[in-house]
Amino acid sequence: MFLKEYFGTIFRSVRSLLKGMKLTGYYFTHPKEIHTEEYPDNRATLQMFDRFKGEVVMPHDDNNEHRCTGCQACEIACPNGTIKIITKQELQPDGKKKKAIDTFVYHLELCTMCNLCVVACPSDAIVMAQTFEHSVYDKKQLKKVLNKPGSKIMEGVE
Amino acid sequence: MTNEEIKSAVTALFPTVTFDETGEFLNILIDSKDLRPLIKALRYNNEFDCDFLFCLTCIDWKTHLTMVYHLLSKKHKHAFVVKAKIADINNPEIETVSDIWQTANFHEREVYDLFGVKFLNHPDLRRIMLDEDWEGHPLRKSYVDENMISI
Amino acid sequence: MSLLGEDIMTEEGEFVINIGPQHPSTHGVLHLKVWLDGEMIKKVQPHLGYIHRSIEKMSESLSYRNFIYATSRMDYLSAHINNQACALCVEKGLQVEVPPRAQIIRILMAELTRLSSHQLWWGCTGLDLGAVTPFFYAFREREAVLAIMEESCGARLTQNYCVPGGVMYDIHPNFQNRVKDVIKQIKSKFQEYDDILSGNVIFEQRTKGVGYLSPEDAVSFGCTGPTARGSGVSCDVRKWFPYDGYEKVQFKEILETGGDCYARYMVRMAEMKQSVYIIEQLIDHIPEGDFQAKTKAVIKLPKGEFYQRVETARGELGVYIVSDGAASPYRIKYRSPNFSNLSALGHMATGSKIGDLVAIMATIDLVIPDVDR
Amino acid sequence: MSLFLEISFSAMANGLHNWLAGSISNATLVSVTEMAIAGVSLLLFLVPLCFFLGYMERKVAAFMQIRLGPNRVGPKGTLQIVADTVKLLFKEGLTPNASDKFLFNLAPIIVVVTSMLAMAPIAFAKNFQIWDINIGVLYVSAISSLAVIGILMAGWSSYNKYSLLGAMRSGAQIVSYELSVGLSLISIVILTGSLRMSDIVASQADGWWIIKGHIPVIISFVIFLIASTAEINRAPFDLAEAEQELTAGFHTEYSGMKFAMFLLAEYINLFIVSAIAATLFLGGWMPFHLGNWSFFNNVMDYIPGSLWFMGKTFLIIFIIMQFRWTFPRLRVDQLLTLEWKYLLPISMVNVIIVTMMAIFGWHL
Numbered sequence A: 001m002f003l004k005e006y007f008g009t010i011f012r013s014v015r016s017l018l019k020g021m022k023l024t025g026y027y028f029t030h031p032k033e034i035h036t037e038e039y040p041d042n043r044a045t046l047q048m049f050d051r052f053k054g055e056v057v058m059p060h061d062d063n064n065e066h067r068c069t070g071c072q073a074c075e076i077a078c079p080n081g082t083i084k085i086i087t088k089q090e091l092q093p094d095g096k097k098k099k100a101i102d103t104f105v106y107h108l109e110l111c112t113m114c115n116l117c118v119v120a121c122p123s124d125a126i127v128m129a130q131t132f133e134h135s136v137y138d139k140k141q142l143k144k145v146l147n148k149p150g151s152k153i154m155e156g157v158e
Numbered sequence B: 001m002t003n004e005e006i007k008s009a010v011t012a013l014f015p016t017v018t019f020d021e022t023g024e025f026l027n028i029l030i031d032s033k034d035l036r037p038l039i040k041a042l043r044y045n046n047e048f049d050c051d052f053l054f055c056l057t058c059i060d061w062k063t064h065l066t067m068v069y070h071l072l073s074k075k076h077k078h079a080f081v082v083k084a085k086i087a088d089i090n091n092p093e094i095e096t097v098s099d100i101w102q103t104a105n106f107h108e109r110e111v112y113d114l115f116g117v118k119f120l121n122h123p124d125l126r127r128i129m130l131d132e133d134w135e136g137h138p139l140r141k142s143y144v145d146e147n148m149i150s151i
Numbered sequence C: 001m002s003l004l005g006e007d008i009m010t011e012e013g014e015f016v017i018n019i020g021p022q023h024p025s026t027h028g029v030l031h032l033k034v035w036l037d038g039e040m041i042k043k044v045q046p047h048l049g050y051i052h053r054s055i056e057k058m059s060e061s062l063s064y065r066n067f068i069y070a071t072s073r074m075d076y077l078s079a080h081i082n083n084q085a086c087a088l089c090v091e092k093g094l095q096v097e098v099p100p101r102a103q104i105i106r107i108l109m110a111e112l113t114r115l116s117s118h119q120l121w122w123g124c125t126g127l128d129l130g131a132v133t134p135f136f137y138a139f140r141e142r143e144a145v146l147a148i149m150e151e152s153c154g155a156r157l158t159q160n161y162c163v164p165g166g167v168m169y170d171i172h173p174n175f176q177n178r179v180k181d182v183i184k185q186i187k188s189k190f191q192e193y194d195d196i197l198s199g200n201v202i203f204e205q206r207t208k209g210v211g212y213l214s215p216e217d218a219v220s221f222g223c224t225g226p227t228a229r230g231s232g233v234s235c236d237v238r239k240w241f242p243y244d245g246y247e248k249v250q251f252k253e254i255l256e257t258g259g260d261c262y263a264r265y266m267v268r269m270a271e272m273k274q275s276v277y278i279i280e281q282l283i284d285h286i287p288e289g290d291f292q293a294k295t296k297a298v299i300k301l302p303k304g305e306f307y308q309r310v311e312t313a314r315g316e317l318g319v320y321i322v323s324d325g326a327a328s329p330y331r332i333k334y335r336s337p338n339f340s341n342l343s344a345l346g347h348m349a350t351g352s353k354i355g356d357l358v359a360i361m362a363t364i365d366l367v368i369p370d371v372d373r
Numbered sequence D: 001m002s003l004f005l006e007i008s009f010s011a012m013a014n015g016l017h018n019w020l021a022g023s024i025s026n027a028t029l030v031s032v033t034e035m036a037i038a039g040v041s042l043l044l045f046l047v048p049l050c051f052f053l054g055y056m057e058r059k060v061a062a063f064m065q066i067r068l069g070p071n072r073v074g075p076k077g078t079l080q081i082v083a084d085t086v087k088l089l090f091k092e093g094l095t096p097n098a099s100d101k102f103l104f105n106l107a108p109i110i111v112v113v114t115s116m117l118a119m120a121p122i123a124f125a126k127n128f129q130i131w132d133i134n135i136g137v138l139y140v141s142a143i144s145s146l147a148v149i150g151i152l153m154a155g156w157s158s159y160n161k162y163s164l165l166g167a168m169r170s171g172a173q174i175v176s177y178e179l180s181v182g183l184s185l186i187s188i189v190i191l192t193g194s195l196r197m198s199d200i201v202a203s204q205a206d207g208w209w210i211i212k213g214h215i216p217v218i219i220s221f222v223i224f225l226i227a228s229t230a231e232i233n234r235a236p237f238d239l240a241e242a243e244q245e246l247t248a249g250f251h252t253e254y255s256g257m258k259f260a261m262f263l264l265a266e267y268i269n270l271f272i273v274s275a276i277a278a279t280l281f282l283g284g285w286m287p288f289h290l291g292n293w294s295f296f297n298n299v300m301d302y303i304p305g306s307l308w309f310m311g312k313t314f315l316i317i318f319i320i321m322q323f324r325w326t327f328p329r330l331r332v333d334q335l336l337t338l339e340w341k342y343l344l345p346i347s348m349v350n351v352i353i354v355t356m357m358a359i360f361g362w363h364l
Helices: A002-029 A073-077 A116-120 B003-013 B032-044 B104-115 C004-008 C055-059 C076-094 C100-128 C133-153 C175-198 C201-207 C215-220 C261-283 C337-343 C345-349 C354-364 C368-372 D002-023 D027-064 D080-090 D101-117 D136-144 D147-157 D161-192 D197-202 D214-231 D256-281 D294-302 D305-324 D332-360
Strands: A055-057 A083-091 A097-107 A127-129 A143-145 B018-020 B026-031 B052-060 B065-072 B079-086 B093-095 B118-120 C015-019 C031-037 C040-047 C304-312 C315-323 C331-335
Touching: A002 C175, A002 C201, A002 D027, A002 D305, A073 A083, A073 A116, B003 B026, B003 B032, B026 B032, B032 B065, B032 B079, B032 B093, B052 B104, B052 C315, B052 C331, B065 C315, B079 B093, B104 B118, B104 C337, C015 D161, C031 C354, C040 C345, C040 C354, C055 C331, C076 C100, C076 C304, C076 C315, C100 C133, C100 C175, C100 C261, C100 C304, C100 C354, C133 C175, C175 C261, C201 C261, C201 C354, C201 D332, C261 C354, C315 C337, C331 C337, C337 C345, C337 C354, C337 C368, C345 C354, D002 D027, D027 D080, D027 D101, D027 D256, D027 D305, D080 D256, D101 D136, D101 D147, D101 D256, D136 D161, D136 D197, D136 D256, D147 D161, D147 D256, D161 D197, D161 D214, D161 D256, D161 D332, D197 D256, D214 D256, D214 D305, D214 D332, D256 D305
Parallel strands: B026 B079, B093 B118
Antiparallel strands: A055 A127, A083 A097, A097 A143, B018 B026, B052 B065, B065 B079, C015 C031, C031 C040, C304 C315, C315 C331
């Protein structure tokens, strides 16, 4: 009885060990199963998902116009103070003064990519870009101004 | 047990307690000095049998502190809240419950760390999150951090 | 040069080693002070707070929409479920009905999160016990799950997909197909998991009878999740206090009676299969409709207290909001599952060996940012 | 081809000896010079061997773990290990302040030297042997148990609690597994009737012991594999350096070149135990022969003996590597249970059976 149990244990143990070795042996002999993504080499073909939250950008069209009205909804929505909007008063052709953005400052180093600013924006002026290679040598380079120099607000965006 | 039954059972044992039923749970309000007999009864009396303390925390109401014990009975499947008012905000003290529920050990250390409530008879009352030499108790409303960067 | 024996022991003749905060087997910055007698553990004392960011204090100054993102950084492996808990608690205060579509999406995402979390745990358990290879097998499937997250939520770990009233945006059009593919892939790999780890005799030896936690102690220590269910304590919030329509979903609450590391391991392995089962039920039945209920731009909760619990991959997460009617919570408390589970570690490890401590830590499945908050 | 290799080595050695004896009159000086030459050529063999084993281990691990492994430095990553060595060379070899400095620096040398000494009686091909000592098997088993001294020394002198624990574990482990290794070696010695390596190989000219010796020899082969894996501190028996428990065990405090020496010793040990297993059980440099198939046997003969030897050795190295990348680690008490409850009784009974087999001539 004791011997039966003793050798039964050995038999079961060896079988379980061989099972594991069979699996590793299978993967060793099947290099096609290799699952590695060779990242810097596949840069040209690497396609991020279209919703990937890389950084906040402000799209400009061909006439260097954006959709930001300077309402500061994103600034309020941001939990970390990532966005700072400096506004100015712009003289309209009809003589009225209108609020417009002077600089749209975006601190990438503070951003947690929570997407709340994009959701909060009433005029769809900012979107998330799919870039992800953000490393720089100086932290100051992560402070970005999103509106391009000389850009204007698009016609018809209120 | 239903809330009404709990109310009558608790009142029978402790006539001084008051109840608050506005929230999700039945709140049993009590003064910090009378906490321990009530807690013991709630834990060990068969009718209550609250074996699971699922949350223990503290609220700083600026004038006083409130210890909040969320209790659940696995057997009777009823849950309610015991709130103990600590009037002395400068030197808050309350009896420990860590010998009744072992989970209270860590939770009370956390409350001690972040609110400064001293738990009497606690086996190992040290700061748990912050350094031993940290000054002040961060979750108190009166806590001011000079190094804080406002954004 | 002094004699080794004199200096390496304390004055009381105790041999104390520090495991952590930077140690290969601690999953984060956990610091355990371990009193040893030879290989035997006499006492374990966790030292916490290396990654304490005071999320509770931070949340007191953030609006109800904003503080949710911070909870992703607590238990980063079940970030979506943390967000869901906060969103549910705010909804409870606002008394908002979540549209059915949003509920189903939330459940699907939560189960995918649980799946990915358990897969990481499985890999790390192998790693902690000295088997490196399972880690890579686990990550192969986990990457596929995270790709679903990335496609629909835009982020792999810290999704921030739940908002009060529903989810932030609708699921990606590819979502259903991709989930079906991944589920098929995962189901075919469960046998491999068993072959390389579960059935392995060395693994069984390392976990069976190790780190015993009795049901009474499990309740007393406030253990929840697989840690408590391994001891036979029924505590699945999805069954006890259903939220977000879990009452309409069929699944089993996995209970094991062993109370040792092996039982906890088996609970998690079976939970993975249950998660797959839930996803299979729902994936073809996502109702049409809104993905978000209308809420005001500035959310103000009525005066009062709100408690919401959910079942994360590690146990019961409670969100306790005390509101004074302002636009940000007066006091918020996260009852994190890991904090309570960790408190049982010392009890479980006392009397076992150093190697067992690693196994126990692995099967409690600690996430230190959640302990420290 | 094979003859060419074998003869050339003997001829080379004899020629060298004659040339040295002719040019240097002092006999002691001649033997010292010969030893130096042997040592240098051994190093010239061992360092590339360890480079290769390091590369092989990484690739084996990677392929089992569905990844690619080193593939950046050099073609297919072959130079990765060279880059690592260069890194280790330029790293500062720290010595902890409170450590016993003499022993701390001595320990890695002892570990490497003992493992290199054990290379001496290994037969790479016919007459291709550094030292055909008449007690070869005994010599190897004696030398290899010396390695524990180096490990204990490293652990003790580091003045680190992890190191101390690791060293103590290693002591218990090597002392107990020494028995099983010895007993499984003895079963072949009994069958051969000689401790000399060349005799053991010669006795397998008509078939390897693992085939000739039926099940008992297979059992002692398996026991030898398990026990020697434990003796060279490799996973799943790497308790002395159990990463998850003791960070790095006895070599926690070592860095730079001193650490590299432990690594070197580990790979030399791996090679040695595999070489001994190949020699004793798989026929060393003897080609594989099948009964009466003279054509097949001739073809097999055409493959040089050194290739046969290396092929068998690397097969066993691969198996030991696969152990490492498949299994979880045992706990220290289970490790001892395995030895004292399973391996030792079985190998004792096995030795009796083998003895009977040798007496009655049951083997082929």
